[in-house]
Amino acid sequence: MSCVISLTDIRRVFIMGDQQFEALKGVSFDISAGEFVAIMGASGSGKSTCMNVLGCLDRPTSGRYLLDGLDVGGIGANELADIRNKKLGFVFQGFNLLARTPAVENVELPLIYAGLGSRERRKQALIAMEQVGLAGKENNHPSQLSGGQQQRVAIARALVNNPAVILADEPTGNLDSSTSEEIMNLFTTLNRQGITIIMVTHEHDVAAYAGRQITFRDGRIISDSLTTATV
Amino acid sequence: MDFIQTLKIALRALRTNKMRSFLTMLGIIIGIAAVIAMMAVGSGASYVISQQIASIGSNIILVIPGSTTSGGLRTGSGGAQTLSSDDARSIGTDCPSVAYAAGTVRASGQIISGNMNWSSVIMGGTPELFEIREWPVVSGRAITQQDEDGAIKVCLLGQTVAENLFGSADPVGSIVRIKKIPFTVIGILERKGQSPQGQDQDDAVFVPLRTAQRNLVRSQRTGIVSAIIVKAKSEELIDKAESEIQMLLNQRHRINATKEPDFTTRNLSEILAVAEQSAKAMSLLLGAVASISLIVGGIGIMNIMLVSVTERTREIGIRMAIGAKKNDILLQFMTEAVLLTMLGGLIGIALGAGGATGVSRFLGWPTMISIQSITIAFLFSAAVGIFFGFYPAKKAAGLNPIDALRYE
Numbered sequence: 001m002s003c004v005i006s007l008t009d010i011r012r013v014f015i016m017g018d019q020q021f022e023a024l025k026g027v028s029f030d031i032s033a034g035e036f037v038a039i040m041g042a043s044g045s046g047k048s049t050c051m052n053v054l055g056c057l058d059r060p061t062s063g064r065y066l067l068d069g070l071d072v073g074g075i076g077a078n079e080l081a082d083i084r085n086k087k088l089g090f091v092f093q094g095f096n097l098l099a100r101t102p103a104v105e106n107v108e109l110p111l112i113y114a115g116l117g118s119r120e121r122r123k124q125a126l127i128a129m130e131q132v133g134l135a136g137k138e139n140n141h142p143s144q145l146s147g148g149q150q151q152r153v154a155i156a157r158a159l160v161n162n163p164a165v166i167l168a169d170e171p172t173g174n175l176d177s178s179t180s181e182e183i184m185n186l187f188t189t190l191n192r193q194g195i196t197i198i199m200v201t202h203e204h205d206v207a208a209y210a211g212r213q214i215t216f217r218d219g220r221i222i223s224d225s226l227t228t229a230t231v
Numbered sequence: 232m233d234f235i236q237t238l239k240i241a242l243r244a245l246r247t248n249k250m251r252s253f254l255t256m257l258g259i260i261i262g263i264a265a266v267i268a269m270m271a272v273g274s275g276a277s278y279v280i281s282q283q284i285a286s287i288g289s290n291i292i293l294v295i296p297g298s299t300t301s302g303g304l305r306t307g308s309g310g311a312q313t314l315s316s317d318d319a320r321s322i323g324t325d326c327p328s329v330a331y332a333a334g335t336v337r338a339s340g341q342i343i344s345g346n347m348n349w350s351s352v353i354m355g356g357t358p359e360l361f362e363i364r365e366w367p368v369v370s371g372r373a374i375t376q377q378d379e380d381g382a383i384k385v386c387l388l389g390q391t392v393a394e395n396l397f398g399s400a401d402p403v404g405s406i407v408r409i410k411k412i413p414f415t416v417i418g419i420l421e422r423k424g425q426s427p428q429g430q431d432q433d434d435a436v437f438v439p440l441r442t443a444q445r446n447l448v449r450s451q452r453t454g455i456v457s458a459i460i461v462k463a464k465s466e467e468l469i470d471k472a473e474s475e476i477q478m479l480l481n482q483r484h485r486i487n488a489t490k491e492p493d494f495t496t497r498n499l500s501e502i503l504a505v506a507e508q509s510a511k512a513m514s515l516l517l518g519a520v521a522s523i524s525l526i527v528g529g530i531g532i533m534n535i536m537l538v539s540v541t542e543r544t545r546e547i548g549i550r551m552a553i554g555a556k557k558n559d560i561l562l563q564f565m566t567e568a569v570l571l572t573m574l575g576g577l578i579g580i581a582l583g584a585g586g587a588t589g590v591s592r593f594l595g596w597p598t599m600i601s602i603q604s605i606t607i608a609f610l611f612s613a614a615v616g617i618f619f620g621f622y623p624a625k626k627a628a629g630l631n632p633i634d635a636l637r638y639e
Contacts (some may be wrong), residue, residue: 014625030541052633055460055552056634057551057552057632057636058633077556077557078557078558081551081554081555081556081557082554082556084551084552084553084554085553085554086554090553092636096545096548096549096552096636097549099545099548100247109549109552110553111549111551112236113553113554113555113556113559114554115233118236130549157553160556192550
């Protein structure tokens with residue numbers, strides 16, 4: 001399978017005053033298209049920093065990051081914004097939808113920045129909403145939706161640009177267990193349709209949905225294993 | 232991202248906080264309304280002054296007698312009876328830069344027509360007077376040289392006098408008594424309106440100079456005039472005409488180094504030009520004072536935009552994470568600020584124009600709203616938005632997406 005993400009010896013050093021803190025101490029891994037990867041680790045293990053680097057929100061201090069064949073290092077802020085827009089889809093723990101904005105317009109948001117016309121935007125947004133099982137909820141505002149539904153809107157927003165990878169940061173952190181299961185089943189379904197998903201979590205039962213688990217500790221990968229068990 | 236989309240997003244943001252948007256706009260509304268109203272009042276005043284200048288006639292020099300000393304008491308200027316009809320005639324013929332010169336006398340008295348009577352100013356003047364003042368008759372005929380030479384008892388009525396004595400009837404051909412002497416009304420003068428000093432110029436009766444000198448005014452010698460009114464050939468020649476007049480009268484009155492001149496010349500247009508200038512300066516000053524409130528309003532906009540950026544840090548983070556560039560964010564917040572000020576500007580223009588109309592209706596002040604002041608006010612309000620919106624927008628665009636997403 002082709003390689004969607006390739007990290008080689010990624011280091012990220014934060015400088016606070018005269019103190020240095022190395023959050024990532026040389027991380028390397030490859031992720032192939034169609035994989036479902038869970039990144040695990042305690043807080044402070046470097047998994048969130050790694051996620052930020054993967055999401056092109058942060059730049060590594062050193063190392064090489066190839067995203068969909070493109071070397072992301074040394075790219076300008078505007079190009080990074082373009083890459084986030086076209087190649088990545090984000091799902092956050094707190095949903096991060098725009099309040100007082102209908103669901104469908106939330107889903108359209110990436111397409112606005114991609115420069116699509118309003119008719120095309122609406123069409124693709126409706127397709128994405130149907131994909132996550134939210135047909136008919138287009139005009140509801142986030143406050144009128146349940147937590148699970150809100151996260152589905154966020155997933156639709158992540159899907160709408162047909163990204164190379166979906167990055168999910170604790171996607172079930174704010175949900176109860178039955179809703180969590182719903183969302184994880186949705187991720188599994190999407191993954192079976194060929195979408196690459198990288199998910200950060202610290203819950204083992206959530207990580208169990210993924211086909212591969214990468215575990216971080218103190219800025220290093222301590223295990224990278226395929227899981228056979230699928231629920 | 233296209234402009235329409237940016238505009239939609241900005242409008243939605245403003246609608247979300249209607250009350251706050253309105254209060255923020257209020258600063259601009261008041262500022263712009265004040266600027267518009269003040270400019271309207273100011274330019275109304277200078278318009279009236281320039282109208283009055285035109286009503287006196289252009290390129291006018293006034294020659295009045297100097298002071299006189301009698302029994303140790305000195306009168307003010309104009310007190311002496313030193314100017315004569317001959318002086319006036321000589322100025323008219325011997326000064327090359329002078330177009331016309333007319334001697335005038337002035338009296339006041341009761342004018343009676345049938346059972347109506349009216350107290351007014353009676354002016355005696357040679358026919359040139361009406362050329363100089365650019366004051367035609369609207370019905371009947373003007374005073375002619377024959378009337379003047381023969382000291383015929385004819386008169387022209389100003390509009391105010393005509394209305395008070397005859398109402399809507401046509402006075403031409405009727406007889407009126409001026410100081411008990413019967414005069415034939417030969418014509419009605421066009422309406423002139425107020426003089427720069429605020430007098431009603433239409434409240435006057437005009438008779439030939441010689442007629443007035445013989446019948447209506449008392450003087451020590453014959454042929455005395457109370458003032459000579461002169462029109463220079465052109466605006467450029469006013470100063471030259473003035474010095475020609477001074478030279479001529481010095482000669483005629485035998486003024487030398489030991490004798491004080493017994494006359495004074497005044498350049499009327501110059502005086503009024505100064506008045507017009509001061510009115511313009513006044514309107515500028517009013518505008519400047521009013522624009523201070525615009526700056527205050529602008530600071531209000533900046534304040535609210537800063538609050539808004541802080542409040543919406545998370546939204547900015549989301550937008551950045553899904554692909555908004557720095558410029559998209561900058562433009563979004565700038566658009567919001569400019570939209571606020573431009574909307575405020577439009578409302579302010581409407582209010583200011585309404586206020587100015589109200590002022591002229593209820594206080595009777597003349598006001599004039601120029602397209603120019605509206606355009607300036609509108610552009611200025613947009614500029615306030617750009618200027619005061621830039622810093623908050625820059626701050627929003629400079630946010631780090633990771634921190635913005637994590638902001639609680």
